[in-house]
Amino acid sequence: MFYRRAGIRHTRYQDERQLFPLGFDRGLIIAVIAILLAAPFLFDRLYVSGYLLPWLIWTSAALGLNLLMGWSGQIHLGYGAVMGIGAYGSVHLVRLGVPLEIAMIAGGLLSATIGTMFGGAALRMKGIYLAMATLAMQYVVDFVISHSSVISGGSLATLQVPAVRFLGIPLQGDLPTYYLAFGVCFVITLFMLNVRRTSFGRALAALREKDYAAQILGISTFRYKLLAFWVSSFIGGVVGSVLAVTYLRAISPDQFHIELSIQILAMIIVGGLGSVLGPFFGTALILFAPILLNNLLGFTAGTLGWSLPIDLRAHLPLMAYGALVIGFLLYEPLGLAKIYANFRNYLLVWPFRHAQR
Amino acid sequence: MSLDRRSFIAGSAALAAPLALPVQVFAQEKIVRFSLPQDFTRIYTFVTSEYNQGQRDYFTLVNDRGGVGGYKIVADITDHANDLPRAIEAYERGKREGAVLIDPLSTPVARALVPRALEDKINMITAYSGRSDAADGSAFPYVLPLSINYWTQAGLIIEQFKKTEKGSLKGKKIVFVHIDTPFGKEPLPILNVLAKKEGYELTAFPYTPPGNDQSAIWPQVRRARPDFVIFWGAGVGQTVALTEAIRNGLPMDRVSGSVWLSESDMDVVGREAAKGVMKVEPCVGGREPKVIKDILADVVGKGKGAGPENKVGTAYYNYGVQMATLMVEGVRKAAEKAPNGPVTGPWLNEGLRSISNFTAEGLLPPTTITKDDHQGGGMGRIARWDGAKFVPITDWFSANQDVVWEEIRKNSDEFKKTGK
Incomplete structure (x- = not known):
């Protein structure tokens, strides 16, 4: 209906090769970007710093993990620790007076180095065994951070992020922090959109399908498995430092525990493994469904004058949330991104019914 | 699964419904x-x-x-x-x-x-x-x-131990069993400073969070033959700690927790068995x-x-x-x-x-x-479990505030320097 594919004839290779060949898709993306850019001026602060900011940050992290899990098929249960390394690395550097731009990259490199070391396990292990190895990484990193007071920051184990500047702009208030998170998310998304068209991306896909088959095809599994861990951990480290600087503002070890890893894992599974759009949807669902359901119940109970016992009041939204996640995955095991794709396919051929190829 | 017209309409309706909740004014x-x-x-x-x-x-x-x-x-x-x-x-x-x-x-x-x-x-x-x-x-x-705060609570507990020992803790052995998180380790600086001041020997035994298995720690505590035991945790770790302390035959009237001990915990441990254990009471x-x-x-x-x-x-x-x-x-x-x-x-x-x-x-x-x-x-004050309720054994008192405030200032100065 909206897409108007009829009559589109590409006359140049560039047109054929662009990320979004359909005009409507391009328009939609531009509209979304425009709304996100204007968001601090359009919406209340609650929605910008309470919803959009964490959404962008967590999405960036989920994209990084999706490169590893969705593209190259390597399970990672310690992504929270990877982000923690980046966050601690960069915050310590910033506290020592290193500019944030450099500290962010350095945090990413630190994560990449340590992440690749643990990723080395992937050379020998697959599937559930690799999951255990990365889980071990999570606990080792947690342990090291909380047991060395030099890293965690004294007896209170809280490390305050000092006032910082990014490209000369002081990161204070809602605007600069939001735009930094947006910028990082934008760059990572762009990278993820393009990576699957590179030889690197195709090598990862080959690895995912069957690693020894890939080796037979001449793709060095040694190199590309480590590279996948390196790139994904680098993204995780950078996002970790963005998380610390723009959102948490004070970091402590418990913020990067297994809960964070599982949360991000859930985001990409619910959103859709190996999709770029998926993490955006998955993050929104995992982060905000509990909040919205909670507020919805609170509002309904308030208007209708129900007096629910507080325990029930707190647990009902969680039950609904669980049902929602299971429901979405039962309806479409390939994730929310696939539901969107179905929806798009439906509109692509509307008013005809069949979009299957 | 592909999309048909009915589920398309139903889905759109379901999506639109919970959006944009009004904020109560x-x-x-x-x-x-x-x-x-x-x-x-x-x-x-x-x-x-x-x-x-x-x-x-x-x-x-x-x-x-x-x-x-x-x-x-x-x-x-x-x-x-x-x-x-x-x-x-x-x-x-x-x-x-x-x-x-x-x-x-x-x-x-x-x-x-x-x-x-x-x-x-x-x-x-x-x-x-x-x-x-x-x-x-x-x-x-x-x-x-x-x-x-937790530093003051630790200070109060030590003061109570001192009173039990008629004013001197010299040469006594105090064991600090704690959950191995920043929260569990928080009282350590105060306990260490007081150890120097009061002359007691402090041994810390950390257990891994969340602390639902501490059976490896408590026999070591028993073997250390402590004069007093402080256990520091929250939630499930507390009841497990108490159960293990009882199982290892530690004298309960020489065991104390922080403010995080309640009647509900006692129900889990066993009201009779836990008789004698102490806690810090911040209010009646x-x-x-x-x-x-x-x-x-x-x-x-x-x-x-x-x-x-x-x-x-x-x-x-x-x-x-x-x-x-x-x-x-x-x-x-x-x-x-x-x-x-x-x-x-x-x-x-x-x-x-x-x-x-x-x-x-x-x-x-x-x-x-x-x-x-x-x-x-x-x-605050120290209360003792008598099998049915916590009975205060001291009046409201304050202790070791000089040491506590030194630690407070040390950390808050650090915050002032870098926090802004």
Whole structure:
């Protein structure tokens, strides 16, 4: 209906090769970007710093993990620790007076180095065994951070992020922090959109399908498995430092525990493994469904004058949330991104019914 | 699965429904809004339920009596599940709705909210949670623990041990069993300094979180032949620690916990078996205090209670009432200073920080909050479990505050240097 594919004839290779060949898709993306850019001026602060900011940050992290899990098929249960390394690395550097731009990259490199070391396990292990190895990484990193007071920051184990500047702009208030998170998310998304068209991306896909088959095809599994861990951990480290600087503002070890890893894992599974759009949807669902359901119940109970016992009041939204996640995955095991794709396919051929190829 | 027309329409309708929830807007009456996002579902669970029940019952009592200083208290309660995005959303929502005080009752959440609360000038209550150095009001004007922090609690316990040993701990052996998290390790600096000062020997035994298996630790504790044992944890770790202490035959009258020990824990451990164990009491427990009696008569008795009646007067319930009385006293003081408001964070802050010698009709130790001291004087008492209830064995007292404040200043100075 909206897409108007009829009559589109590409006359140049560039047109054929662009990320979004359909005009409507391009328009939609531009509209979304425009709304996100204007968001601090359009919406209340609650929605910008309470919803959009964490959404962008967590999405960036989920994209990084999706490169590893969705593209190259390597399970990672310690992504929270990877982000923690980046966050601690960069915050310590910033506290020592290193500019944030450099500290962010350095945090990413630190994560990449340590992440690749643990990723080395992937050379020998697959599937559930690799999951255990990365889980071990999570606990080792947690342990090291909380047991060395030099890293965690004294007896209170809280490390305050000092006032910082990014490209000369002081990161204070809602605007600069939001735009930094947006910028990082934008760059990572762009990278993820393009990576699957590179030889690197195709090598990862080959690895995912069957690693020894890939080796037979001449793709060095040694190199590309480590590279996948390196790139994904680098993204995780950078996002970790963005998380610390723009959102948490004070970091402590418990913020990067297994809960964070599982949360991000859930985001990409619910959103859709190996999709770029998926993490955006998955993050929104995992982060905000509990909040919205909670507020919805609170509002309904308030208007209708129900007096629910507080325990029930707190647990009902969680039950609904669980049902929602299971429901979405039962309806479409390939994730929310696939539901969107179905929806798009439906509109692509509307008013005809069949979009299957 | 492909999409057909029916599910397309049904799906769109389902999606559109819960979007854009209206934010409740109240008519402009004289109210003071508190935001109480707390963790009911993840880690603190029953602690929060009881604490929150106490708070709500007290607010009901105050409101039914016509409010305080002409103001009614409105408390917004929600669940943040110890999850930062949820807590920060709740904080922002509370701020937008005009809340002037937030009580997250969670250390990780409080840590993340400190910079925000200081920036937005919203009073954050961090009772028995958050940063211990927030006791220094000059560094944290809007973060108010209003209660004895963990360093003070450790100081009180050591003082009690000293009294038991007739004034000297020289050559005694004190074992500190703690959960291996920053929270568990927090009292260590104080215990170490006091070890030097008092001449006792300190051995620390960490157990891995969450502490549901401590069977490897406690035989070592027994073998160390301690004169006293302090155990430090929260939630499930506490009952496991006590059970193991009993199983290893440690003398229970020489074992003490922090404020995190309640009747509910005793039910798990066994009321008889745990006889003799000590804890720090920051406020009076049980149903004797006048405030609790009033709540029983005027709130619970009239069917307006916020939760099950048998929880009224339990330890954590009373902590909730304790905090609520302090918050309400803050409102009263603020209304005294500026009766017509406007109700803002700084308005309430003035009130909270001028609470002096407040005892809530016998529920609290005399508490004085000043612009420098947000801890309220550092008074508490030690209570002993007698098989049915906690019986105080000391009067309100304060101890080792010099050491505690040295540690507070050390940390808050560090915060002042880098925190801004």
